[in-house]
Amino acid sequence: xxxxxxxxxxxxxxxxxxxxxxxxxxxxxxxxxxxxxxxxxxxxxxxxxxxxxxxxxxxxxxxxxxxxxxxxxxxxxxxxxxxxxxxxxxxxxxxxxxxxxxxxxxxxxxxxxxxxxxxxxxxxxxxxxxxxxxxxxxxxxxxxxx
Numbered sequence: 001x002x003x004x005x006x007x008x009x010x011x012x013x014x015x016x017x018x019x020x021x022x023x024x025x026x027x028x029x030x031x032x033x034x035x036x037x038x039x040x041x042x043x044x045x046x047x048x049x050x051x052x053x054x055x056x057x058x059x060x061x062x063x064x065x066x067x068x069x070x071x072x073x074x075x076x077x078x079x080x081x082x083x084x085x086x087x088x089x090x091x092x093x094x095x096x097x098x099x100x101x102x103x104x105x106x107x108x109x110x111x112x113x114x115x116x117x118x119x120x121x122x123x124x125x126x127x128x129x130x131x132x133x134x135x136x137x138x139x140x141x142x143x144x145x146x
Contacts, residue, residue: 080127
């Protein structure tokens with residue numbers, strides 16, 4: 001489930017990065033019993049200076065919960081697992097666990113449906129960034145040309 005960017009993100013001192021941006025000070029959005037999520041949206045975060053970024057959020061998912069099947073279009077999504085593991089499955093046939101310290105890069109193309117689940121008995125923490133591709137592009141799972 002790893003990407004070619006693993007070495008860049010794995011070598012990043014993620015703890016100092018989180019301390020600097022204090023993700024838990026971002027607004028909490030959509031609180032439900034199994035989810036704690038802090039979003040950087042609408043100018044709340046220096047992360048938004050990154051070109052094309054729609055949102056960045058740090059999410060803690062309770063054991064045996066997660067995001068069931070849902071669609072995306074025209075996005076490039078990076079998911080970095082801080083603690084625990086996250087099970088991913090999508091309509092391109094991709095599936096497997098993303099472990100702590102690993103990153104997944106997913107292109108939604110014109111349409112992809114996927115689910116992200118914490119199947120363990122411990123909490124899972126992730127950082128996810130979503131970027132607009134700026135245009136619709138081909139098949140899900142395929143990087144846009146150019």
